[in-house]
Amino acid sequence: MEIFSHRQILARSNWAEELAALTRIAWTGRDGRCFFPYQPLTTPEFWQNEVSRLWQTDQLRSWVMVVEGKIVAHAALVRCEENHWELGRWVALESAPKRAATRLSQLALMTTGDDLIHVECTQAHTRSQAICDKLGLRFAGLGALSSNSENGGDWFIVFFDNLKLPDFQPTNGNIGNPLGRTVPGSVISKKQWQQIAATLTTEKVGELPPRHFHILPRLLPIVSTMIQEHANQP
Numbered sequence: 001m002e003i004f005s006h007r008q009i010l011a012r013s014n015w016a017e018e019l020a021a022l023t024r025i026a027w028t029g030r031d032g033r034c035f036f037p038y039q040p041l042t043t044p045e046f047w048q049n050e051v052s053r054l055w056q057t058d059q060l061r062s063w064v065m066v067v068e069g070k071i072v073a074h075a076a077l078v079r080c081e082e083n084h085w086e087l088g089r090w091v092a093l094e095s096a097p098k099r100a101a102t103r104l105s106q107l108a109l110m111t112t113g114d115d116l117i118h119v120e121c122t123q124a125h126t127r128s129q130a131i132c133d134k135l136g137l138r139f140a141g142l143g144a145l146s147s148n149s150e151n152g153g154d155w156f157i158v159f160f161d162n163l164k165l166p167d168f169q170p171t172n173g174n175i176g177n178p179l180g181r182t183v184p185g186s187v188i189s190k191k192q193w194q195q196i197a198a199t200l201t202t203e204k205v206g207e208l209p210p211r212h213f214h215i216l217p218r219l220l221p222i223v224s225t226m227i228q229e230h231a232n233q234p
Contacts, residue, residue: 004066063104125204140178161179201213
């Protein structure tokens with residue numbers, strides 16, 4: 001097993017094809033369709049052109065795990081502002097060593113110093129949320145991605161960040177405060193809140209496209225409070 005940064009990744013002959021395939025395979029459902037919310041990352045051309053440019057300008061940093069000559073996991077930092085990064089783009093094959101994405105993320109955080117970090121997990125499974133817990137990040141509330149029927153319907157966000165504050169608690173109709181930014185409950189419609197209520201689960205195993213709203217057991221009371229406040233609104 002070896003771990004490479006993006007500078008070393010570029011030395012591989014077919015790195016763009018490898019990373020596109022890794023993303024596509026890791027987010028492919030049982031029906032053979034890929035449901036990754038950021039579809040460009042499933043194409044070699046996007047890695048070769050856009051991602052490599054971002055690596056070279058330090059707008060993006062990547063780490064991969066290689067086992068027996070094959071890339072099996074990836075994690076990245078995306079620069080949002082001068083001292084603010086989004087940590088994520090976690091993908092790993094089922095055959096990857098246990099906690100591969102966690103290990104890559106730990107290496108990533110070692111490069112950020114005192115910079116602000118936030119993470120946008122999806123509701124598809126609890127794996128990424130568990131990584132945030134292992135990294136010592138705090139729960140920063142919920143949000144929503146744009147609905148897309150071609151990509152599995154509604155996608156929701158479970159926010160985490162590195163502010164030295166307690167886990168977010170819903171107040172005044174708000175459902176999140178990632179890095180201090182208020183997220184109003186209205187970003188999720190009443191119908192969507194009812195959907196979340198009907199599919200809420202703490203099970204670790206997820207499906208693609210997501211058929212349930214997966215949440216860590218420790219966050220269940222907080223999310224349940226949000227549901228009670230918003231799903232039954234007139």
